[in-house]
Amino acid sequence: MKILAMDMGKSKTVVCYFDSVKGTHRYETISTEPAKVHNIIVGFEAQRVVIEIGPAAGWVCDICKGLGVEVEVANTNHDAWRWKNVKKKGDREDALKLAKLSAAGDLPLVHVPKKDVRQKRSLIAYRQSLLKRRIAITNNIRAIFDREGMVMYSGDKAWNKAGLKYLESEAREPGACKVEELWRGELFIELAQLVSVKDAIEQIEGKLDEIGKTDRGTQILMSVPGIGPRLSEAMNAAIDDASRFDNGKQVGSYFGLTPRRYQSGSTDRQGKISGCGNKLARSMLIQVGWLGLRYSAWMRRIYERAMGGSKSRKKIAIVAVARHLAVLCWVLLKEDRMWQVRNAA
Incomplete structure (x- = not known):
């Protein structure tokens, strides 16, 4: 497979032309411009384009989609992408690593919306x-x-x-x-x-x-008592394609509302929430959760159940409410239906 891996900077981009069949690669440096990127994709007859997530990821994906070329966007926050104990690191090394991980199917990917x-x-x-x-x-x-x-x-x-x-x-x-x-x-x-x-x-x-x-997803989420237009539009945009999540656990993890975990042998500890994903959507979920305690019976029930009668668990309980809200939004968007009373927890 011909893989075109790019380490994109603000003004220049290092390109790695990688052939996974022959095991060969070469480099080139170009300016970070849509026209230049388009030309090298066409010239190399790339079967797959690989880049890191960044400001340019959106328009690169648009170019690849227009050309009918597969594109993979690497999640640089993932543990698999971290550079540890290396003596040399540069733009070329980054581009080659992108190509090799993609060829092996080990590249941690991130979703890029339309x-x-x-x-x-x-x-x-x-x-x-x-x-x-x-x-x-x-x-x-x-x-x-x-x-x-x-x-x-x-x-x-x-x-x-x-x-x-x-x-x-x-x-x-x-x-x-x-x-x-x-x-x-x-x-x-x-x-x-x-x-x-x-x-x-x-x-x-x-x-x-x-x-x-005129946005169907926003209107669906606004039908939920306690969810207004600002959270509805933020959650609809953040979730984007609801089918990309298999279950509620993935949704909670995506918004950083699941606990960190350290497990080794007999040791198994859970810490604070991971804080991954969309920070704005997560903070809005928390804010709506606090407000919902006053006006929403089902949010209050979840909160009190998570509290377990202990005032020291207030923050834990409100995160539980926020996680339920996130999962509820995902379910409604996935099933493409308005809120009904039976959805209450």
């Missing part, structure tokens, strides 16, 4: 980055008032109409501030950024809502 799903994932992640910016700005504003020994509204009251009006009354354009009141200029800039970020969040959420109205 372009439209990747775009949705990117937009969801961008919204989260905007939320973090908003938090950073509000924290900076509070820090300014603390530094000046001034008091502002507490909690959410600081950001309602009355609270923002008060902040605006204290702000001044930097050019109009005296040296003793430069903090007012800082406040003016921070408030302008806060308005800008809020507007951006509204635009992104508006687009996500528009997409969700």
